[in-house]
Amino acid sequence: MSDDDRHAAKMAKKKAARDKIMATKTDEKGLVIVHTGKGKGKSSAAFGMIFRCIAHDMRSAVVQFIKGGMSTGERDLILGRFSDICAFHTMGEGFTWETQDRSRDTEMAAAAWEKAKELIRDQENRMVLLDEINIALRYEYIDVADVIAFLAEEKPPMTHVVLTGRNAHPDVIEAADLVTEMELVKHPFRSGIKAQIGVEY
Template identity: 45%
Template structure:
């Protein structure tokens, strides 16, 4: 494994309307963990909903997992609370990124927070540009990635939906969606 001094920390953004943004990011998380890299997963939206990925991550000593959101909030009844929670998670995320403890940090669903204007894309881009350790890989997921974040990222993938089982009346399936 490359030492931190020799590593180019990448900024990776998975966005778009299609399925697979978090799944792709979690594939990178498990890949890094397999190389004995220290990984931190921070979920902005999913809340305390139990997922298969979280259960699998418990088998690794080098993955720290934080499901901190209030749950799926697009039908929110309390936008002020959603903003407050998102801001708190963003502050927590910055502390983890700056801690020096991790090689990879995943900010799962943070792009939604930008899309809802709970956290500004410029604020995130400025933090990444000026404060993120040069050796740390940072992965961000969710629809509506901010243009400012896209501009400073090294790799951006826009997941395009062709069709989705939900549109056919099929609810989320264990092992596929969670």
Template identity: 45%
Template sequence: MKSRDKRQGIVLVHTGEGKGKSSSAFGVAFRAAGWGMKVCVIQFIKGKWKTGEERAAKKFDNIEWHALGDGFTWDTKNPEQDIKTSRGIWELCKEKVRSHEFDLLVFDEINYCSGYGWITGEEIAAFIREEKPKWMHMVLTGRGAAPEVIEVADTVTEMKMVKHAYESGISATQGIEF
């Protein structure tokens, strides 16, 4: 593994309407952990969910996992609380970047928060431009990535939905969606 002083950090954005944004980010997280990198995953939405990816991460001593948030925002009963929670999670993200402790940070579903206007795309992009260390990798996931976030990223992948099991009445499946 390249030392930090010789590494060019990459910012990846996984966005779009299709499935696989978070799953892809977690694949990157496990890959980096496998190489001995220190990884931090911060989830903005899936706070109370029990997920296979979080269970798997506990088997690594170099992955720190924060499943936060108030649940899926389209079911919200209290948008003011969702904003407050998202802003608090964003502060944790900035704290983890500033700590310089991690080689890779995953901000899962942050793009949703930006899409709802709770954290602006410019705010996210400015923080990445101004404060992300040159050697640090980041992955930002969620539908509707802001143009400013897309602009600051090195690699952007848009997941396109062609077909989804949910359309056939199959609900979220353990081991596939969570």
């Protein structure tokens, strides 16, 4: 038997096994998705899913919990071209080390959570991205038990909710359907290279 024949036989066997597994995957539901970890790409991956929803004409929404008014490519693109299908709410006033005002940060996070609940309850929104909510939960600006209970009890069955940010709370990880941890292997910031347009924002 030639190498090509052996490869074809191996791939046919793999395809048969894969098809058998796939035939058992018939359920569909709205997922709770968590992107966490120290590596870059948590929000970037989440916005990738938002743009997939936009491409499929599925209504979606974004609530940014921490990031402030700085212009970003994803926000400018959505507001400029897709605001009819994707609501975008920047509710934070910047990273916590910039604001240095816990009471104000708590107030802003509470307002962001109220907006998030409103958007999630709207069954027309197939995906809602809660960008950097894990940071707000870590600093206890909002109650993790409240977030978990809301997602369990009030999230419509077919709505996807994505939670991003470092140090996701263990209870959030436990409640989620899909969790990805971005691992930091190497980052140019450590070599003195600043955040760059098109890469970080």
